[in-house]
Amino acid sequence: MTLEQRLSILRDELIKEELNLPIEYTAETYPSLLKKKYDNFKKSVYLMKESGIFTSSEVDCIEGTCQTILAALNEYFQGLPASAFDIFKQGTDRLLEYIDKLALYNRRSENRFYRIRYDANLAVTQRKQLFHIPFESRGFVSTQRYSIPGFPSLYLGSSVYACLEELRKMHDTSNLYVSSYKIADDIKFIDFGFPPRVAKDASYKIKDEQECFLALKAYYQCWPLLAACSVRVLEDRHTFKAEYIIPQLLLQWVRSSTDYSGIRYFTSRNYSYVKSVHLYQNYVFPVEQNQEEGYCGKLIENFKLTDPILFDTYRDSYKRDSLTSIYLGIGRKGSVDDGKESDYRCTYYAYLEEELEKMEHANLADYNPIV
Secondary structure, three states, rough: OOHHHHHHHHHHHHHHHOHOOOOOOOOOOHHHHHHHHHHHHHHHHHHHHHHOOOHHHHHHHHHHHHHHHHHHHHHHHHOOOOHHHHHHHHHHHHHHHHHHHHHHOOOOOOEEEEEEEOOOOOOOOOHHHHOOOOOOHHHOOOOOEOOOOOEEEEEEOOOOOHHHHHOOOOOOOEEEEEEEEEEEOOOOOOEEOHHHHHHHHHOOOOOOHHHHHHHHHHHHHHHHHHHHHOOOOOOOOOOHHHHHHHHHHHHHHHHEEEEEEEEEOOOOOOHHHHHHHOOOOOOOOEEEEEEEOOOOHHHHHHHEEOOOOOOOOOOOOOOOOOOOOOOOOOOOOEEEEEEOEEEHHHHHHHHHHHHHHHHOOOOOEEEOOOO
């Protein structure tokens, strides 16, 4: 079988419904759902092993990852979170070389990131108010998909619309404040920003076939972990959400890692990313230096941001011809559905981003480290 034929099989298997993400379910428990997904996934892997695409050791690694995640969940449900992380860490450490290969998909053509805050009571005017929650306010850090309670992290979106979706504020932009971010070039993050169907399309941009083959196989190796981090919450009203266990363990792994500073992940709120994935990317960067108060010095060093402005600041100056893409922000080609499908480059969101890009980006000026 030629390399081209093997690539074709990998791509075709990748877009099967069984591998689609995010995962939705109704009646099953989170562990039973993952086990069922893993069993179906491994059937595809076994068939590809027979075709000579995967070696026995590679199949063993995939099976090991599935077993590790389920074992970590079992420990967590037994009330042993420390043991759960130990198991998870051992399995994820073995995935490191494959996680590194996912960077082949990470072709960051621009340095545009955004953060939005809602506050109906307080005027948000300083950069630090759009940074991570300060250490002295860690009590406000709640459990979220990639958020450990009480542990501050910096969350960014690849577009202002992605930030609106995460806040569920697409249709009410009052009392919203927004800043634009730039990050240091050497920041390294786990790239979980490509669901399977998008990873297939992205693979065609890798011109070297052997390099592409290895990148796609790495994606398969990481799929069990990516899937466990991409399950839609069944009961949003519940305080404890089992679907957040593995994403939070992964964030803890990043915090203990010397290789990575954050995670890029796709939204689990809708499927629009399939057509415009670059507009729907989310990023999380955990603090690296614990303090009693203030902000993480390492994150301050690596991130520059603008002064915050009200989201609707430029509404009056925004003019749009519905037939013309006026605001051609780099990497902004795509569409959003805010009541009707719109070319992102023609929207107020793109216009706001262009105005933010003109503003000064700087580190927190009033940071006082605690010695």
